[in-house]
Amino acid sequence: MELTRTTLRALRKALDSKEISAPELASEYLGRIGEQDGKLLSYITVTKDKAMRDAENAQKIIDSGKATALTGIPLAVKDNICIDGVRTTCASKMLENFIPPYNATVIEKLNAEGYVLLGRTSMDEFAMGGSNQTSAFAKTKNPYDLTRVPGGSSGGSAAAVSASLAPAALGSDTGGSIRQPSSFCGVTGIKPTYGRVSRYGLVAFASSLDQIGPICNDARDCAILLNAICGHDRHDATSARVDTPDFTEKLGQPVKGMRIAMPKEFFSDDIDGEVRTAVENAAKELEKQGAVLVQCSMPGLKYAIPAYYLIACAEAASNLSRFDGIKYGFRGEGRTFEELIRDSRSRGFGEEVKRRILLGNYALSSGYYDAYYKKALALKQEIIKEYNDIFELADVILTPTAPTPAYKIGAQDNDPVKMYMADICTVTVNIAKLPGISTTCGYTADGGLPIGMSIIGKRFDEQTILQCADAYEQGFKPVAPTL
Amino acid sequence: MSAYYPTMGLEIHAELLTNSKVFCTCSAEFGGTPNSRCCPVCSGLPGTLPVLNQKAVEYIIKAGYVMNCDISRFTKWDRKNYFYPDLPKAYQISQMPRPVCLSGTVNINVNGEDKVIRINRIHLEEDAGKLVHDDVNRISLADYNRCGIPLIEIVTEPDFHSADEVIAFLEKIKLLLQYAGICDCKMEQGSIRCDVNISIAPKGSTELGTRTELKNLNSLKAISRAIEVEIERQEELLENGERVIQQTRRFNEALGETTAMRSKEDAHDYRYFPDPDIPPIIFTEEELDEIKRSIPELPEQRVARYVDEYGIKRADADIIVGDKRVCDFFDAAIAQYDNPKAVANYIIGELMRRINLGEADMDALKFGGAEFAQLVEFMQTDKISQANAKTILREMIENGGTPKEIADRDDLWIKEDNDLLAKVVDEIIANNPKPVEQYKNGDQKVFGFFMGQANKALKGAASPKAIQEYIRKKLSE
Numbered sequence: 001m002e003l004t005r006t007t008l009r010a011l012r013k014a015l016d017s018k019e020i021s022a023p024e025l026a027s028e029y030l031g032r033i034g035e036q037d038g039k040l041l042s043y044i045t046v047t048k049d050k051a052m053r054d055a056e057n058a059q060k061i062i063d064s065g066k067a068t069a070l071t072g073i074p075l076a077v078k079d080n081i082c083i084d085g086v087r088t089t090c091a092s093k094m095l096e097n098f099i100p101p102y103n104a105t106v107i108e109k110l111n112a113e114g115y116v117l118l119g120r121t122s123m124d125e126f127a128m129g130g131s132n133q134t135s136a137f138a139k140t141k142n143p144y145d146l147t148r149v150p151g152g153s154s155g156g157s158a159a160a161v162s163a164s165l166a167p168a169a170l171g172s173d174t175g176g177s178i179r180q181p182s183s184f185c186g187v188t189g190i191k192p193t194y195g196r197v198s199r200y201g202l203v204a205f206a207s208s209l210d211q212i213g214p215i216c217n218d219a220r221d222c223a224i225l226l227n228a229i230c231g232h233d234r235h236d237a238t239s240a241r242v243d244t245p246d247f248t249e250k251l252g253q254p255v256k257g258m259r260i261a262m263p264k265e266f267f268s269d270d271i272d273g274e275v276r277t278a279v280e281n282a283a284k285e286l287e288k289q290g291a292v293l294v295q296c297s298m299p300g301l302k303y304a305i306p307a308y309y310l311i312a313c314a315e316a317a318s319n320l321s322r323f324d325g326i327k328y329g330f331r332g333e334g335r336t337f338e339e340l341i342r343d344s345r346s347r348g349f350g351e352e353v354k355r356r357i358l359l360g361n362y363a364l365s366s367g368y369y370d371a372y373y374k375k376a377l378a379l380k381q382e383i384i385k386e387y388n389d390i391f392e393l394a395d396v397i398l399t400p401t402a403p404t405p406a407y408k409i410g411a412q413d414n415d416p417v418k419m420y421m422a423d424i425c426t427v428t429v430n431i432a433k434l435p436g437i438s439t440t441c442g443y444t445a446d447g448g449l450p451i452g453m454s455i456i457g458k459r460f461d462e463q464t465i466l467q468c469a470d471a472y473e474q475g476f477k478p479v480a481p482t483l
Numbered sequence: 484m485s486a487y488y489p490t491m492g493l494e495i496h497a498e499l500l501t502n503s504k505v506f507c508t509c510s511a512e513f514g515g516t517p518n519s520r521c522c523p524v525c526s527g528l529p530g531t532l533p534v535l536n537q538k539a540v541e542y543i544i545k546a547g548y549v550m551n552c553d554i555s556r557f558t559k560w561d562r563k564n565y566f567y568p569d570l571p572k573a574y575q576i577s578q579m580p581r582p583v584c585l586s587g588t589v590n591i592n593v594n595g596e597d598k599v600i601r602i603n604r605i606h607l608e609e610d611a612g613k614l615v616h617d618d619v620n621r622i623s624l625a626d627y628n629r630c631g632i633p634l635i636e637i638v639t640e641p642d643f644h645s646a647d648e649v650i651a652f653l654e655k656i657k658l659l660l661q662y663a664g665i666c667d668c669k670m671e672q673g674s675i676r677c678d679v680n681i682s683i684a685p686k687g688s689t690e691l692g693t694r695t696e697l698k699n700l701n702s703l704k705a706i707s708r709a710i711e712v713e714i715e716r717q718e719e720l721l722e723n724g725e726r727v728i729q730q731t732r733r734f735n736e737a738l739g740e741t742t743a744m745r746s747k748e749d750a751h752d753y754r755y756f757p758d759p760d761i762p763p764i765i766f767t768e769e770e771l772d773e774i775k776r777s778i779p780e781l782p783e784q785r786v787a788r789y790v791d792e793y794g795i796k797r798a799d800a801d802i803i804v805g806d807k808r809v810c811d812f813f814d815a816a817i818a819q820y821d822n823p824k825a826v827a828n829y830i831i832g833e834l835m836r837r838i839n840l841g842e843a844d845m846d847a848l849k850f851g852g853a854e855f856a857q858l859v860e861f862m863q864t865d866k867i868s869q870a871n872a873k874t875i876l877r878e879m880i881e882n883g884g885t886p887k888e889i890a891d892r893d894d895l896w897i898k899e900d901n902d903l904l905a906k907v908v909d910e911i912i913a914n915n916p917k918p919v920e921q922y923k924n925g926d927q928k929v930f931g932f933f934m935g936q937a938n939k940a941l942k943g944a945a946s947p948k949a950i951q952e953y954i955r956k957k958l959s960e
Contacts, residue, residue: 082530095529102523104530203529208759237534237761315759318562321573322527326625337568364564364754373756 003028004164005480008073008221011167015062015072022062022072026055026116029074033118033165036483039146041138042160044079045087046119054116061114069224071114076166078157079120080127081212082201083107086117090203091135092125094323094330094348104201105236106170106212106229113228118166121156125350126320127172127205129153130180130422133409134352141409142184143481144449148406151181157215158185163483168216168225172202174209175308176401176426179438182215183401183452186440186478188469189215190222193460194433195240197226198233204319206312207238209430217478219439219469223247226462242460250467256290258468260455261394263298266425272404278442278451279400282472286398289471294394300386301428303379305420308427309356310363310376317360323348355416380431387432391458396468400425401438401452425454435462439469440478448479487683487721489714490691491649492603492641495656496634497666498610498674499542505609505633506533506576513672517615517626525631527571532760535560539633540583540764542665543607544774546635547584549659549781550602554771558583559763560607564754568625569612577636579755581763582606589659591651600652601640610634635665641680641691646710650703653677658782661807670702677706682727683717692717693727697741699734709734713741785810793823802831808845809835815852820860829859833876842880849883858886868943871895897946904937904945908953911936922958930954 001020014020020028030048037043051074058072077083080090082100084107089095103111122138124131132140132155140155142148143163150159154171158181161169171178173191182189190213197212204210214225226247233239262283267276287293325331325344332343349357363372390397402425412419429436434456441453453472457465504511507524524531547554559581562574587602612627637656643649657675660666668675682694697713700706712734717727732741757763780788782804789800804810809830816826834855837843858875861867867875867890875889890896911933912919918929937950 080530082528088529090529098529100523100528100530102528102531200532201530206759235534236532238532238759314756318564318574318754318756321564321566322529322571324566324568324573326568327526327571328528337566341566361754364756366752366754369754369756 001025001028003032003167005217005478006164006167007217008069008168008224011073012069016067022055022058022116023052025072026051026074026118029118029166036163037160037165039141039483040143040159040163040165041140042121042150042156042163042165043076043119044089044091044122044135044137044156047086047117050086051116051118054114058114058116068113070110070228072116073168074116074118074166075110076118076121076157076160076169077107078123078154078169078171080123080172080203080205081106081170082203083117083120086120088120088203089137090126091123091137092349092353093136094344095203095328096136096330098329100201102201105198105233107201109229109231121154121160121166121169123156124153124177125353126203126316127153127174127177127210128316128352128356130176130419131409131412132156132159132181133413134350136350139409142406142449143483144186145406145447147408148449149184149409151184151402151406153177153181154189154215155181155184158182158187158189161185161187161215161217162481164480168214168221170212170225170229171215172205172210172212173430174205174211174312175423175430178213178215179426179436179452179454180402180423182438183440183450183454184406186443186450186452186481187215188218188222188437188439188473189213190219190226190437190462190466191429191435192226192230192462193240193435194430195238195242196230196435196460196462198231198236198239200233200235200239204315206315207319208315209308209312211430218473219437219466220248220251222437223251223466240460245463247462247466250463251470253467254290255286255468255471258286258291258396258464259294259394260286260291260468261294261296261390261397263296263301263390263397263399265298265301266399270403270424271400274444275400275402275404275451279398279453282441282453283398285475286468286472291468296390296393298386298390298428300379300382301424304383304428304431305424307376307379307383308423308431309359309420310372311380311431313356313360314363314373314376315360317357317364320349320353320357352416383428384432387428387434395458396465397456399454399456401454402426405444405449405451429454429456434459435465437465437469439473440476441472443479485718486686487714487718488686488688489644489681489683489710490641491643491682491710492680493637493639493643493649493652494678494680495637495639495653496610496676497546497637497660497668499539499633499635500664500666501536501538501542501633503536503538504631505536505539505607506631509631511632513669513674515628517624517628520628521630525571526627527573527630533576533758535761535764536633539607541774542633543583543605543635544766544771545663545778546605546637546660546665547587548775548778549663549665550584550587550589550605550637550656552584552587552602552605554766555581555583555585557581557763557765560758560761561755562758563608565751567611568623569614569630571612571627571630575609575611576758576761577608578606589652589655591648591655593645593648593651598648600642600648603638603640605635605637608634608636646707649679649710650707653703653706658805658807662781662785663778673701676700679706679710679713681710681713681717683714683721692721693729695727695729695741696731697734698731698744701736705734705736708736708739709741712739716741789823789827793817793827795823795827799827799831802835803827806845812845812848812852812855816856816859817852818856819853820856822859822863825863826856826859829862830855833873837876837880842877848880850879850885854879854885861886861890865946865948866897867895868897868938868947870938871943895943898944899946899949900944901949904941904949904953907940908933908937908950908957911940912957919958930958933958
């Protein structure tokens with residue numbers, strides 16, 4: 001069966017019509033991973049045996065006529081979502097040998113559908129980074145250009161879907177970690193509203209910002225996967241008690257009359273010209289379909305990066321404190337508790353993780369709290385207010401997903417501030433707990449690198465951004481990479 | 484007389500009597516095989532999240548009400564960050580700026596004098612695990628069973644000026660928490676723990692001295708002793724022209740001394756910040772009212788009921804209410820036999836006497852208030868003699884059973900057997916001509932001698948009234 005950029009709908013049809021069996025489908029993907037992932041390094045662990053077991057069980061469900069949307073569908077899962085009995089490393093030496101004794105809620109939900117786990121995709125260590133180059137195990141490459149980064153932190157998931165080493169994958173997004181790699185790898189990824197998907201079992205980076213979401217070939221597949229993983233969870237007090245609609249419901253409906261805001265700060269000179277033009281052209285295309293473009297402003301954007309990094313690092317410093325080498329994970333050496341944990345953490349964590357822990361602890365220290373963390377919380381309120389104001393005028397907001405297309409591996413290694421600034425287009429969405437989707441809107445003239453645009457919606461209005469992204473995708477011809 | 488005046492404030496930790504832990508569904512029971520009562524959540528595995536136990540929130544609100552606190556309408560939780568192997572997440576979920584309860588008062592009575600102690604705050608947090616150090620093999624073992632058991636921390640204002648005041652307050656708090664069903668307050672199991680902040684200043688001075696914090700106080704006796712020892716130590720320092728250093732000190736009960744644990748300079752910077760995993764809570768008036776209404780009768784109300792409604796002496800009421808187990812036992816007894824005074828007298832005079840002698844244990848009593856009440860009733864209605872009642876009570880304490888069963892089995896009933904009574908008393912009178920003579924000459928005191936002899940010989944087979952009447956009749960013949 002042809003698997004290049006094959007959608008979940010097509011696979012469903014093939015499975016239900018017995019064109020292919022679930023075990024056959026799983027082996028085809030496993031075969032592709034075996035052949036091609038050596039170049040790409042999108043997976044940390046390929047769960048071959050489990051995949052075949054999962055597929056055989058799924059086939060029984062299909063044969064009994066009880067298949068649901070994801071029964072027998074092979075998926076890749078980012079390596080920071082806990083799966084019972086399957087090594088979950090967060091791409092860190094610290095958790096190299098960590099095998100969770102429980103399932104994340106999203107995994108329970110996928111199990112209930114009879115999904116097939118292909119493996120665990122690589123990421124920036126503890127989801128900290130935008131390049132996948134801080135991974136301790138698999139520094140993933142961009143499928144369109146192996147000398148370039150795939151983006152991050154869900155770079156493994158995006159690259160695997162892009163290269164058709166999985167038809168869809170789960171990622172997580174704290175400041176753009178689903179959308180930015182989706183943009184760099186030319187696929188579609190959605191960060192749901194904070195609280196839409198349970199975080200239980202997602203190894204926390206920044207708890208008030210983290211959200212699990214799908215990375216797929218298109219918006220329609222994102223809607224299908226989101227349907228499967230969303231919903232209130234009694235294990236996560238921050239998961240929202242809201243009705244969960246059918247996210248495929250508004251797909252295909254015309255965007256006529258939809259008001260699309262384009263805050264001018266997202267189209268400044270800090271954004272690469274080719275990216276800007278591609279997103280503006282996409283806006284014109286949507287306008288042609290009847291959407292109404294709204295010019296507006298978001299002055300608070302200039303504070304977004306410091307606010308985001310203070311909040312995210314403060315929470316991360318606390319969340320990552322539990323990795324002390326005592327109970328699980330990497331254990332260093334030392335005669336006393338203090339020596340032991342110092343050595344465990346010094347050697348178990350990579351440089352970027354340590355940088356953020358230091359930053360976070362500094363921001364929370366007594367005497368600095370008011371100057372940093374408290375101010376960041378005030379900025380957060382300002383950003384929320386500005387979004388609310390814009391949503392008075394518009395139904396969705398359109399921005400570039402990243403200031404540039406995928407950059408060269410190593411290009412930002414020595415400049416963390418520059419690296420942090422590259423998150424400017426995505427972080428405010430997490431701060432304001434909004435849903436955002438990135439889809440491809442063009443390719444660079446030189447090198448054919450994908451360019452992504454983001455559509456941001458009101459809280460819990462994933463339906464409208466999926467509708468808008470889908471409307472654009474229907475007239476867009478994606479180009480798959482050749483490895 | 485010392486030239487210094489001590490000032491103390493307390494931090495009390497009390498474990499709540501919830502069935503499950505504060506952020507997961509593990510059992511909150513005391514003890515258990517190490518690490519048998521923990522799950523991915525309370526052992527802090529990556530990816531897990533805390534979900535607040537609503538019962539624990541209800542209990543702390545009750546605690547606030549019984550200590551006359553203001554209950555915050557808006558409350559939230561914070562992370563207190565520090566590394567220690569007994570703290571699996573390396574942060575404790577606690578409350579910093581927005582505790583559930585603020586500014587309360589508790590009335591105490593110290594050596595006959597009433598005093599009001601102010602409560603600064605009460606907040607809800609999670610307990611840590613326990614480390615067991617194996618000095619032989621030079622290893623430390625962690626037991627996470629206690630991890631996540633809900634705790635309230637009660638912080639008082641510095642309103643104490645003697646160890647007696649501290650002890651009176653702790654005894655009062657213990658009663659309040661026990662009666663409200665919030666904490667069992669078993670100091671020996673660590674379900675209630677107390678740290679003492681203590682400083683001294685020259686008498687007449689308006690400023691407080693530098694304080695130290697005393698930890699590792701495992702009994703009321705230890706607290707009292709530690710306070711005395713620490714006051715002496717601080718006095719000695721000041722007398723010698725030295726300074727008291729702000730530090731945390733551990734009380735060594737065996738040596739009767741306090742030793743420095745860490746000074747202010749080594750104090751942790753806990754880097755408190757709002758816990759993003761637990762949404763803040765806003766209480767409605769209706770919710771708070773409902774919780775307030777569900778608070779059971781408190782010690783002071785019980786004393787009032789006993790004195791005003793039952794006519795029990797205040798001192799006796801205080802004794803009964805002073806131990807919730809005794810008090811509940813008393814209430815169960817008078818539900819069976821509506822003679823509170825008689826029941827109270829027999830509890831204080833007989834049951835508690837035996838408990839104090841170590842013959843009985845209130846926690847392991849083999850009978851309930853209802854059985855006890857039956858015994859009192861038999862005695863009051865002349866069905867069983869006082870002497871036999873004591874025998875029956877001893878049997879109940881040792882082997883259980885109801886008074887009726889025991890009396891039937893061991894033939895301990897008053898039988899009103901007039902023939903036997905006549906035979907026994909006639910014999911006594913016949914054998915004791917001298918006392919008979921004395922009585923007839925107007926010496927009433929010897930009547931007691933005949934009563935005693937008759938009681939002894941009859942072994943409860945006749946009621947005291949019947950014996951008395953018959954002796955009187957015979958002696959006046």
